[in-house]
Amino acid sequence: xxxxxxxxxxxxxxxxxxxxxxxxxxxxxxxxxxxxxxxxxxxxxxxxxxxxxxxxxxxxxxxxxxxxxxxxxxxxxxxxxxxxxxxxxxxxxxxxxxxxxxxxxxxxxxxxxxxxxxxxxxxxxxxxxxxxxxxxxxxxxxxxxxxxxxxxxxxxxxxxxxxxxxxxxxxxxxxxxxxxxxxxxxxxxxxxxxxxxxxxxxxxxxxxxxxxxxxxxxxxxxxxxxxxxxxxxxxxxxxxxxxxxxxxxxxxxxxxxxxxxxxxxxxxxxxxxxxxxxxxxxxxxxxxx
Amino acid sequence: xxxxxxxxxxxxxxxxxxxxxxxxxxxxxxxxxxxxxxxxxxxxxxxxxxxxxxxxxxxxxxxxxxxxxxxxxxxxxxxxxxxxxxxxxxxxxxxxxxxxxxxxxxxxxxxxxxxxxxxxxxxxxxxxxxxxxxxxxxxxxxxxxxxxxxxxxxxxxxxxxxxxxxxxxxxxxxxxxxxxxxxxxxxxxxxxxxxxxxxxxxxxxxxxxxxxxxxxxxxxxxxxxxxxxxxxxxxxxxxxxxxxxxxxxxxxxxxxxxxxxxxxxxxxxxxxxxxxxxxxxxxxxxxxxxxxxxxxxxxxxxxxxxxxxxxxxxxxxxxxxxxx
Amino acid sequence: xxxxxxxxxxxxxxxxxxxxxxxxxxxxxxxxxxxxxxxxxxxxxxxxxxxxxxxxxxxxxxxxxxxxxxxxxxxxxxxxxxxxxxxxxxxxxxxxxxxxxxxxxxxxxxxxxxxxxxxxxxxxxxxxxxxxxxxxxxxxxxxxxxxxxxxxxxxxxxxxxxxxxxxxxxxxxxxxxxxxxxxxxxxxxxxxxxxxxxxxxxxxxxxxxxxxxxxxxxxxxxxxxxxxxxxxxxxxxxxxxxxxx
Numbered sequence: 001x002x003x004x005x006x007x008x009x010x011x012x013x014x015x016x017x018x019x020x021x022x023x024x025x026x027x028x029x030x031x032x033x034x035x036x037x038x039x040x041x042x043x044x045x046x047x048x049x050x051x052x053x054x055x056x057x058x059x060x061x062x063x064x065x066x067x068x069x070x071x072x073x074x075x076x077x078x079x080x081x082x083x084x085x086x087x088x089x090x091x092x093x094x095x096x097x098x099x100x101x102x103x104x105x106x107x108x109x110x111x112x113x114x115x116x117x118x119x120x121x122x123x124x125x126x127x128x129x130x131x132x133x134x135x136x137x138x139x140x141x142x143x144x145x146x147x148x149x150x151x152x153x154x155x156x157x158x159x160x161x162x163x164x165x166x167x168x169x170x171x172x173x174x175x176x177x178x179x180x181x182x183x184x185x186x187x188x189x190x191x192x193x194x195x196x197x198x199x200x201x202x203x204x205x206x207x208x209x210x211x212x213x214x215x216x217x218x219x220x221x222x223x224x225x226x227x228x229x230x231x232x233x234x235x236x237x238x239x240x241x242x243x244x245x246x247x248x249x250x251x252x253x254x255x256x257x258x259x260x261x262x263x264x265x266x267x268x269x270x271x272x273x274x275x276x277x278x279x280x281x282x283x284x285x286x287x288x289x
Numbered sequence: 290x291x292x293x294x295x296x297x298x299x300x301x302x303x304x305x306x307x308x309x310x311x312x313x314x315x316x317x318x319x320x321x322x323x324x325x326x327x328x329x330x331x332x333x334x335x336x337x338x339x340x341x342x343x344x345x346x347x348x349x350x351x352x353x354x355x356x357x358x359x360x361x362x363x364x365x366x367x368x369x370x371x372x373x374x375x376x377x378x379x380x381x382x383x384x385x386x387x388x389x390x391x392x393x394x395x396x397x398x399x400x401x402x403x404x405x406x407x408x409x410x411x412x413x414x415x416x417x418x419x420x421x422x423x424x425x426x427x428x429x430x431x432x433x434x435x436x437x438x439x440x441x442x443x444x445x446x447x448x449x450x451x452x453x454x455x456x457x458x459x460x461x462x463x464x465x466x467x468x469x470x471x472x473x474x475x476x477x478x479x480x481x482x483x484x485x486x487x488x489x490x491x492x493x494x495x496x497x498x499x500x501x502x503x504x505x506x507x508x509x510x511x512x513x514x515x516x517x518x519x520x521x522x523x524x525x526x527x528x529x530x531x532x533x534x535x536x537x538x539x540x541x542x543x544x545x546x547x548x549x550x551x552x553x554x555x556x557x558x559x560x561x562x563x564x565x566x567x568x569x570x571x572x573x574x575x576x577x578x579x580x581x582x583x584x585x586x587x588x589x590x591x592x593x594x595x596x597x598x599x600x601x602x603x604x605x606x607x608x609x610x611x612x613x
Numbered sequence: 614x615x616x617x618x619x620x621x622x623x624x625x626x627x628x629x630x631x632x633x634x635x636x637x638x639x640x641x642x643x644x645x646x647x648x649x650x651x652x653x654x655x656x657x658x659x660x661x662x663x664x665x666x667x668x669x670x671x672x673x674x675x676x677x678x679x680x681x682x683x684x685x686x687x688x689x690x691x692x693x694x695x696x697x698x699x700x701x702x703x704x705x706x707x708x709x710x711x712x713x714x715x716x717x718x719x720x721x722x723x724x725x726x727x728x729x730x731x732x733x734x735x736x737x738x739x740x741x742x743x744x745x746x747x748x749x750x751x752x753x754x755x756x757x758x759x760x761x762x763x764x765x766x767x768x769x770x771x772x773x774x775x776x777x778x779x780x781x782x783x784x785x786x787x788x789x790x791x792x793x794x795x796x797x798x799x800x801x802x803x804x805x806x807x808x809x810x811x812x813x814x815x816x817x818x819x820x821x822x823x824x825x826x827x828x829x830x831x832x833x834x835x836x837x838x839x840x841x842x843x844x845x846x847x848x849x850x851x852x853x854x855x856x857x858x
Contacts, residue, residue: 036401036404036405038536084588084592087592087593088591088592093543093547094347094539094543094547095543095591095592096591098536098539098540098543098587098591099587099588099591099592101533101536101539101540101587102583102584102585102586102587102588102589102591103584103588104584105533105580105581105583105584105587106580106581106583106584106585106587106588107584108577108580109577109578109580109581109584110577110581112576112577113576113577113578113581219577227408227412227532230405230408231405231408231409234401234402234405238401238402265416265419265420266416266417266420268412268416269412269413269416269417272409272410272412272413272416273409273413275405275406275409276394276395276406276409276410276413279398279402279406280394280397283397283398283399283402284399284402285402472726473720473724473726473729476709476713476716476717476720477717477720479706479708479709479713480706480709480717483706483707483708483709483750484704484705484706484707486668486688486700486704487700487704487705487706487765488706488717489668489687489688489689489692490666490668490688490692490697490698490699490700490704490766491689491692491697491717491718491721491765491766491769492689492692492693492718492720492721492769493689493717494687494689
């Protein structure tokens with residue numbers, strides 16, 4: 001059984017990097033605006049649909065339409081912020097979170113209304129059905145998964161670069177640490193908020209384009225990922241973007257290895273269980289303070 | 290503290306009485322259905338409020354207890370031919386036991402970590418039931434039709450008996466909330482919510498009281514789950530263990546006013562007719578338009594009335610407040 | 614036969630990572646005394662309180678209170694045994710009224726609502742807060758909040774009351790009222806340990822002073838002796854000052 005371990009680890013890592021990208025975006029929203037975004041999985045779903053339609057209508061492979069999807073979901077995030085989140089962001093209590101709950105229901109059913117509950121697939125994507133074999137076939141890396149992982153890593157690095165090296169990025173960091181102090185320093189929090197929501201959207205848009213190559217697309221597609229992303233961010237420690245990254249990879253590994261030993265039907269339960277167990281020892285997340 | 294109760298008592302009894310009599314005023318089955326759901330959700334909100342409004346820790350996992358109650362009632366009759374009432378009692382006990390078991394690990398966490406933990410817990414339960422052969426997993430359970438009677442907990446076409454059972458459980462929930470709120474237990478919860486360290490320094494063991502609040506809340510929530518199973522006669526894990534159900538309870542309580550006994554009643558009175566009306570009038574096509582509208586409504590209401598209805602009504606002019 | 618001290622602390626040590634907040638602190642407190650626990654900022658006074666009352670479990674050392682070994686006991690247990698503490702940064706229950714705050718304390722010994730209310734009323738009368746009973750905690754002035762903190766603690770009917778910087782931020786009148794209150798509590802048979810910086814307030818009413826510096830006890834004795842002690846003066850003011858006799 002143990003000889004399968006490298007394969008499981010490889011699969012888990014590849015999955016983990018995609019999870020990490022998604023979690024980083026969510027962690028940004030959480031850290032900067034202190035909002036649990038329940039509609040995040042639905043952003044992913046819409047990104048996947050967008051990828052699908054670009055493929056169906058314009059024959060654009062997901063890999064090529066990827067930058068477009070990043071922009072599409074960036075725009076979605078931006079618009080959602082301006083129309084909805086803006087009104088509830090600084091209100092104490094559960095209003096913001098409940099607003100995203102309403103958004104979640106709305107978006108999921110909008111997709112169902114527009115495109116029916118039927119499953120869609122992108123057939124014949126460039127990367128489909130290809131594999132890389134390593135170590136005499138002991139390690140088989142599916143091309144779609146590998147590309148998804150690499151793409152996610154690149155996007156995550158891009159986001160980190162932006163956050164840490166650009167002025168706007170540092171403004172975002174400052175706002176996430178102390179919103180009032182940032183405001184006093186002259187940082188336009190409105191701009192920071194809308195940009196953050198947009199960047200989170202972009203993250204999820206990239207992930208969507210990468211996943212659409214080999215995952216089915218349907219209105220409920222994003223739901224479980226939204227929840228897993230929430231758990232990953234909490235596991236990593238609220239406000240800690242790097243923590244979200246590491247936790248995403250850990251959860252990917254957990255799902256892959258756990259799913260193998262416990263069976264595919266319990267792999268998600270295991271993820272949620274891991275969160276409960278880990279938080280017993282680290283009540284503020286693995287890397288939280 | 291006491292004067293507030295005296296002011297509330299009259300209108301509260303009046304409201305409860307009105308709620309109890311409303312279904313008799315109409316023969317429209319749809320309206321009666323709406324009223325049934327209204328009292329059910331109001332009761333669910335009161336139970337949830339014991340943990341969140343009083344103890345101050347937001348639970349997103351209450352559908353777990355609802356589902357346990359639902360499955361207990363369903364399994365009792367479907368698998369063993371026992372009266373669903375027995376299932377209801379067993380379900381309530383199981384829910385209470387589960388609540389006690391997860392209380393300690395989960396209440397150690399603060400704020401959002403706690404809330405995500407309750408969400409995780411709810412999802413674990415869903416995933417387990419989804420794959421559990423004993424309850425036919427994802428297929429769900431269709432409760433066999435039985436001769437209409439109170440013992441069998443089935444009344445076929447008649448809505449009124451179902452209403453009064455739900456109403457009775459609602460009264461249990463309401464009275465429990467009030468009893469807790471005005472008691473030493475409730476004040477302890479309030480103290481823990483306000484300042485846990487101070488509470489500890491005065492002899493309060495926070496874990497113990499939070500556990501008690503969760504157990505009471507879970508037991509009542511399960512009762513509604515059992516009711517729901519018998520009312521609908523079909524359940525599956527995605528219906529009764531869903532996050533959306535948990536969040537709906539959160540939503541209507543927050544809408545009406547968190548921590549206040551009126552909250553779930555007002556929130557339910559506002560939200561349930563809206564959601565059911567949209568479902569009845571627009572849901573027929575199966576295209577999801579009704580839910581789109583529902584989602585839009587939630588967004589509208591949460592962005593324009595963040596403090597809830599009770600917050601609106603009890604806002605005093607600034608001059609009357611005694612200092613910052 | 615000599616009566617055993619109410620509180621006996623032996624080699625109390627509290628370490629946070631590399632920071633040694635309390636270093637083998639030992640002292641006794643006799644029943645009925647007012648003991649001042651003083652020292653420069655960062656000396657470890659509040660940490661000491663937290664260890665004694667159970668908010669921290671000490672790294673090592675022993676605490677005996679009223680015949681029980683209370684080392685590492687949780688705050689709600691030590692409170693039940695008769696040791697109640699207040700906090701340096703007042704922890705008022707803001708969304709509850711003064712009466713409700715005090716009730717919480719009274720419930721410890723009197724679970725019954727009406728008896729507890731009566732006891733709470735007595736406590737509020739003793740500290741002169743009865744007229745504020747209906748006011749919400751968050752609308753009180755800082756002086757009243759501190760008084761509420763003491764009232765609440767008083768309602769738990771403690772044998773030992775540990776007050777943490779009760780006098781800080783009070784004007785002279787309020788300070789004098791606080792001092793009178795402490796003496797009044799002593800008169801009721803309550804033993805007090807008071808952490809304080811305001812020397813003029815604490816020294817006149819104390820039977821004994823214990824001085825901490827950088828986690829260690831550097832002096833113990835009568836207040837009049839302590840203020841002249843060279844080691845103490847050096848700790849507070851640095852090397853360049855001498856005692857004036």
